[in-house]
Amino acid sequence: MKNNRFYTLFAIAVLLALVGATAFAPQAAYAKSGGGTGTLTASGDGLAGIRGNGTASISGNGILWIRDHAGDASISVSGSGEKRELANGWIRYAGFKGSATVSGSSITVALSGYDVNLQASGTGKFVLRGNGTYTAVRNGVTVSGTWTENAEVQQLP
Amino acid sequence: MRRLILIILLAVSLAITGCAPLRRVLKGPQVPTPALSVAEGPTPVSAAPPQTEVPAAAPTLPPTVAPTSVPTPDFAAMTFAEKNDLFLELLAARQAEGADTSAAEDAYVRSLEATLEGNTTLADQYLIEAILLLWR
Numbered sequence: 001m002k003n004n005r006f007y008t009l010f011a012i013a014v015l016l017a018l019v020g021a022t023a024f025a026p027q028a029a030y031a032k033s034g035g036g037t038g039t040l041t042a043s044g045d046g047l048a049g050i051r052g053n054g055t056a057s058i059s060g061n062g063i064l065w066i067r068d069h070a071g072d073a074s075i076s077v078s079g080s081g082e083k084r085e086l087a088n089g090w091i092r093y094a095g096f097k098g099s100a101t102v103s104g105s106s107i108t109v110a111l112s113g114y115d116v117n118l119q120a121s122g123t124g125k126f127v128l129r130g131n132g133t134y135t136a137v138r139n140g141v142t143v144s145g146t147w148t149e150n151a152e153v154q155q156l157p
Numbered sequence: 158m159r160r161l162i163l164i165i166l167l168a169v170s171l172a173i174t175g176c177a178p179l180r181r182v183l184k185g186p187q188v189p190t191p192a193l194s195v196a197e198g199p200t201p202v203s204a205a206p207p208q209t210e211v212p213a214a215a216p217t218l219p220p221t222v223a224p225t226s227v228p229t230p231d232f233a234a235m236t237f238a239e240k241n242d243l244f245l246e247l248l249a250a251r252q253a254e255g256a257d258t259s260a261a262e263d264a265y266v267r268s269l270e271a272t273l274e275g276n277t278t279l280a281d282q283y284l285i286e287a288i289l290l291l292w293r
Contacts, residue, residue, distance in 0.1 A: 046238050049273050062245055065269060082252070090266055095249060110269055112241060127272050130238040149237055153275035 038139070038157030042118045044132010044147045049110030052124015052156065059099035062113015066091045066102055073104030125153050229292060232285050240284055247291035261290035 042048055049065075050056050058064070059079075066075060067090050075091075077083075079098010085091050093100075102109045111118070120126070128134055128147040135144045138157035232240060244265065251258050268283035 046241060047269070047272060049269065051273055063248070063265075065266070084262075086263070086266065088266065092262065092266075094252060094262075108273065110273075112265075112269075113245060114242075125273070127275070129272060130241065150277040151272040151275050151280050153273070 037122050039137045040118065040120045040126055040134060040156055041136075042116075042126075042128050042132060042134035042147070044116055044128065044130055044134075045114040046116070046128070046130015046132065046147055047110060047112045048116045048118045048126075048128050048132075048147075049108065050118065050120050050124060050126040050156075051106075051108040052122055053105050053107075054120060054122015054124065055101065055103040056107065056109040056118065056120040056122075057099065057101045058109055058111045058116070058118045060111050060113050060116035061097045062111055062116070064093040064096040064098075064100055065108070065110040065112070066100065067108040068102075068104055069106035069108065070104060073102055073107050076101045120156070122156065124156050126156060127151055127153055227293065229289065232281075232288075237281070237284075240281070240288065244284060244288050244291070247288060251291050258291065261287045264290060 037054065040050065048058065048060075064077070064081060066073075066077075068075070069089070077093065077098065077100040079096065079100075081093030081096030081098065083091065083093050096111070096113070100109065109118075109120075116132070118126075118128075129149070129151055130147045132147040133144065134147065135142060136154070136156060137143075138155075230243065235243075244261075248258055248261065251261075264283050264287035268280045268287060271277075271280035271283060
């Protein structure tokens with residue numbers, strides 16, 4: 001009888017421990033990105049770059065880089081800057097001061113300089129190097145952060 | 158009775174151990190925020206060449222030719238933002254002079270590509286190469 005009670009209580013204790021360990025374990029947020037699209041808003045000084053499928057609007061001062069990997073991009077650039085089309089497919093605007101909106105199924109948009117503002121929606125990845133802040137909405141969850149010293153690639157969504 | 162108390166203690170301790178993550182959760186959500194970059198290196202190296210000061214007290218001396226080579230920056234002590242600003246300054250200066258900057262720009266594109274791949278080492282290597290191609 002005593003042995004029965006001992007095993008019952010022991011089982012309860014183990015059960016409690018297991019429930020506590022699993023139910024309250026921290027979620028591995030964003031370890032895997034799900035489907036759907038995400039949005040990104042970032043501002044700062046340094047390098048802001050995004051690559052993927054969707055629309056990116058970027059403004060600031062410095063060098064603007066655009067690449068249309070799939071050949072279906074819609075590119076709208078306003079402001080000043082010396083345009084040059086490189087042999088490897090990149091379009092560069094040196095001394096850029098203005099804004100650009102690029103949409104497509106496989107695009108890369110980057111601005112290196114200061115007072116950089118980036119807004120994007122779609123799927124892909126982005127890098128923010130330098131000093132600044134960002135807010136990303138991934139699958140309905142909003143996360144904020146700062147630009148980094150290293151090239152840290154983040155997924156969208 | 159003693160065994161019962163022992164079992165209860167064991168149960169409570171196991172439960173507390175198991176619920177340890179609860180304490181972390183209760184402290185607040187841990188948003189994965191990337192590390193804040195701090196510019197702790199020396200002041201950014203100016204792209205402008207140093208001005209040689211001619212002593213006003215010795216006008217009769219023959220003019221000496223000052224060495225024109227400018228030491229390269231200490232890239233290891235510079236943050237990304239400082240290196241990037243230096244590249245932008247040099248590029249603007251060389252383009253204003255009408256110099257061919259295509260090699261430096263190609264190097265910068267490689268740095269950009271490496272950045273988008275998350276390869277910091279390669280990205281910085283190409284960025285430094287781009288700066289040195291514009292450096293005098």
